[in-house]
Amino acid sequence: MAQVRFTADVVVTCDTDNSVYAPGVVDAVDGRVAWVGSPDDAPEISDTVTVDNVGGLIMPGLVNAHCHTPMTLVRGSGDGLPLHRWLTEAMWPREGRMTPADAWWGMTLGSAEMLLAGVTTSCEMYLFEDAVVDAARASGARLAMTPGVVAALHPSGSDRSGEIAEFFSRHHDPAGRVTVGVAPHSAYDLGVDAVVNLADLARSLNTVLHLHLAETREESAELEASFGCSVTRILYDQGVFEGRVLAAHCVWVDTTDINLLAANGVAVAHCPISNMKLGSGIAPLAAMRDAGVTVAYGTDGPASNDSLDLWEEVKMGALLARAHSLDSTLITAVETLSMATRYSAAAVGLDDTGCLIPGNALDMIRIDLDQSTFVPVTDIDELLAHLAWSGSSRKVTDVWVAGEKVVADGEVLTVDTERAVAEVRERALRLAGA
């Protein structure tokens, strides 16, 4: 058994009690957390156990709950267009030329970017699922892969079900680093029946259904007119919320919709920066949380953000909610940090990451506290405030996934980043038709 004792100036666990130890100890055995607490209470260890005095602050890796990472290949295109025109005029023509090898390099570059930012897990909705899994595995990142279903390629959705079930049987491994869900793009794109069928598939596989919901005000107008109610209500009435569901965006949800999401345990991936960039609106974060909805953070794809740095959501998501409600007491530092960790992990269907507690995977990041923005600290709440409001990917020095070190001193160990940059630069030109 490989045992390691990590000691740090601060351990932020992001557990349900928001426990913080300063100083703190994390014991790991075979890539899993065995014990967390204060050094004074730490169990005796034998001389054979490696002690790694990492100093600084350690906390769980962040979880990006909604992403289309291979879109690193189309980052920057269509800037300034609203969602529908952005998809049809800028994204889909380029993505239509994409090959599995392109997706592999796009995912590889994005994985490196996320790992460097301390994001150890992402939930991906994309095509080319084999390439995405291969790339994530090679980078060492944890992945919740939800193969996408879009009307342009899968008009009925049903032809895709067999492929996804087969892919699930090959890759779904909750004890390892890859899990598999099902991702119909949206009800407005695929139609309600296809979403219902894919929800049945997700339930039969006992896995997560991941879809876009109520992102813009206009997208579901036709559906809503023909059904006579909101798109959220339509999906509820059709039984789509009966399984484990992750809904991205939920910007245009009213009180009744929010109560339906809460009552059915639908988790929401809140993507404030993507929503701001595409002018989609401001999701009612505080109201969703008050109603008991599990709200996670997602970057959305790197073409609508345009970074994969979830620290930006940690800050902007909370501050936007405060500005929107004229209330500075909303979404504390601790709450916004737990949204990016514990809640995000739960939202994407992972039970053993997102907080540092015994039994969980050792998905952990180290943050350098010897920086001006972490000064001063007269009590621990101030330190947590620094972490939420002035902590950023730039402060992440080391990253472990399942106990494996994948970033050391700000360098990714698992990816040839220079090559990935060159590949994506070159391939993107071809996709652009340049």
Ligand SMILES: [Zn+2]
């Ligand atoms: Zn999306």
